Amino acid sequence: MSKSRILDIKRETWVLTGEGKKYAAEGSPEVQLFLAVPAEGSISKDELQKKLDPAVFKIGCSQAGKNKWVEMGKQVSRKVQNVEDKVKDLLLQVQNGHALSKEEISSLKARKLIVPQTWKGYSVRKGPNYAPKRKKAATDLTRENLQKGDWKELEFKEYNFNAKGQPAEGGHLHPLLKVRKQLKDIFLQMGFEEMPTNNFVESSFWNFDALFQPQQHPARDSHDTFFLEEPSTTRELPEDYVERVKRVHESGGYGSRGYGYEWKREEANKNLLRTHTTAVSSRMLKALAEKPFAPKKYFSIDRVFRNEAVDRTHLAEFHQIEGLVCDRGLTLGDLIGVLHDFFSRLGMSKLRFKPAYNPYTEPSMEIFSYHEGFGKWVEVGNSGMFRPEMLLPMGLPEDVHVIAWGLSLERPTMILYGIDNIRDLFGHKVDLGLIKRNPICRLGIS
Numbered sequence: 001m002s003k004s005r006i007l008d009i010k011r012e013t014w015v016l017t018g019e020g021k022k023y024a025a026e027g028s029p030e031v032q033l034f035l036a037v038p039a040e041g042s043i044s045k046d047e048l049q050k051k052l053d054p055a056v057f058k059i060g061c062s063q064a065g066k067n068k069w070v071e072m073g074k075q076v077s078r079k080v081q082n083v084e085d086k087v088k089d090l091l092l093q094v095q096n097g098h099a100l101s102k103e104e105i106s107s108l109k110a111r112k113l114i115v116p117q118t119w120k121g122y123s124v125r126k127g128p129n130y131a132p133k134r135k136k137a138a139t140d141l142t143r144e145n146l147q148k149g150d151w152k153e154l155e156f157k158e159y160n161f162n163a164k165g166q167p168a169e170g171g172h173l174h175p176l177l178k179v180r181k182q183l184k185d186i187f188l189q190m191g192f193e194e195m196p197t198n199n200f201v202e203s204s205f206w207n208f209d210a211l212f213q214p215q216q217h218p219a220r221d222s223h224d225t226f227f228l229e230e231p232s233t234t235r236e237l238p239e240d241y242v243e244r245v246k247r248v249h250e251s252g253g254y255g256s257r258g259y260g261y262e263w264k265r266e267e268a269n270k271n272l273l274r275t276h277t278t279a280v281s282s283r284m285l286k287a288l289a290e291k292p293f294a295p296k297k298y299f300s301i302d303r304v305f306r307n308e309a310v311d312r313t314h315l316a317e318f319h320q321i322e323g324l325v326c327d328r329g330l331t332l333g334d335l336i337g338v339l340h341d342f343f344s345r346l347g348m349s350k351l352r353f354k355p356a357y358n359p360y361t362e363p364s365m366e367i368f369s370y371h372e373g374f375g376k377w378v379e380v381g382n383s384g385m386f387r388p389e390m391l392l393p394m395g396l397p398e399d400v401h402v403i404a405w406g407l408s409l410e411r412p413t414m415i416l417y418g419i420d421n422i423r424d425l426f427g428h429k430v431d432l433g434l435i436k437r438n439p440i441c442r443l444g445i446s
C-alpha cells in the first residue's frame, strides 16, 4: 500500500463557550440592556446598572452603543423602537450544528462566545499493489508444474529458515497403562508385593487342578480355553504335590469328600494360555508353603486369555487384577474390610456383595459398586476365601487362610474414560486420538 493512498482528514467545527451558552439561553447583553431601557422617556445610568448583571451591563452598554440602539449619557434612552437579537440567533445556529459565514464566525470568536473543535481522521484507499492483484507465490514444485512446464513462470516463495517447526509429539501412555499404574500404586500403598506374571503359557495343572477345579469343568473345554498345540504338554510338575492334588480331587481328605471321579494326569499336563492370574497365585502359595510360614500380601496385574465370542464388552484377551492376603485366622470379615479399603482408594466407596460360586473359593462373593454416573450398581469383581482342598495339599498350616479377589483392568478403565466398546480401548482398532486426548488420568470412578 503506497503512502499517497492515505489522506489526512481534519474537520473544524465550532462549539459554544460557557458565556455563549448563557446568551443563547437568555439573550445577548446588548438586547438585555435595550429591553431594560424604557420605551418612552429615559432611565438614569445608575438605575440601569442596578437592573442588570455587571458583565451584561458592561458589554451591553458598549455593544448597544455601537449598534446605535441607545443614547448613552447620565440618562439613557432608546434611539430605535425595536431590535433583533442577531447574536442569540447565531449562537443557536452554532448550537444546532449549522454552518455560519466567515464574518459571523469571526465576530462570535472575537467575543469569545464560540471556540473551535477539531476532528482528525484518515481516508485509506486500495493502491495499485493491493494483494488480490498480486501473483500468488508457489510454495511447492509439483508434478503438474513439471509436466506442464509452468514452473518456468512460477514465482516461488522463499524459505523461511526462522519459522518455528510443528511442535513435536511427546509420548503418551495408553489409558490401560495409566489405570494399571494407579492400581499398582494402590496395592503398594496397602503393603502388597507384586507377583511375577511373565508366563502367559501355563499348564492345566497350575491353572485348574491346583485350584481344585474338576477336570470335567466346562471352563476346561476348548470352547472356553486356548490349548497349546506346540508344546502341547508341560515338561515337569512337582510329583509329590501332584499326587496330593489327584487324591483330593478323587477322594478328598482334609475334611472333604472330593469330587469322586478318576483324575487324569494327561489332562493336567495340557498346556494352555492362562485363563486367570489365579494360576500365578496358586504357584506363589505353593512356594510359600515350602518355607516356614510367614504372612504375605500379593498382587498382580497382567494379561489372561479366554476363548470368548468377541463383542463390545468381551475380548479373547484382557488384563486381570488379582490381590490376595495369606495369614493365620483370616475371616470373611477381613475380606470385606480389605475390599472396602481397596475399592474406596479407586473412588468406589459404596460396595455390595452377592454370594457366588468359584471351584476354588468358599465362600465366594461377587462385588458390586454403586456408580453415581450410571445411577446403578455395577459388578466390579469377584472374590472369596480359598478352599482347604486347595491350600492344604500345598502344605500350608491348617489355620492359615487366604482371602483373594480379582477384577478386570478394562472395566474400571472403560468407566473412567467413558468408553463403551472394549475394541476402542484394546487391539489394533484403537484410535491414537484417544491416547493423545487423555494425557492425564483422573482418579475416582464413581
Ligand SMILES: N[C@@H](Cc1ccccc1)C(=O)O
Binding pocket: 275, 276, 277, 278, 322, 358, 361, 382, 383, 384, 404, 405, 406, 407
Ligand atoms: N479368578 C477369578 C477371580 C478371583 C480371584 C480370586 C478369588 C476369587 C475370584 C476370575 O477369573 O474371575
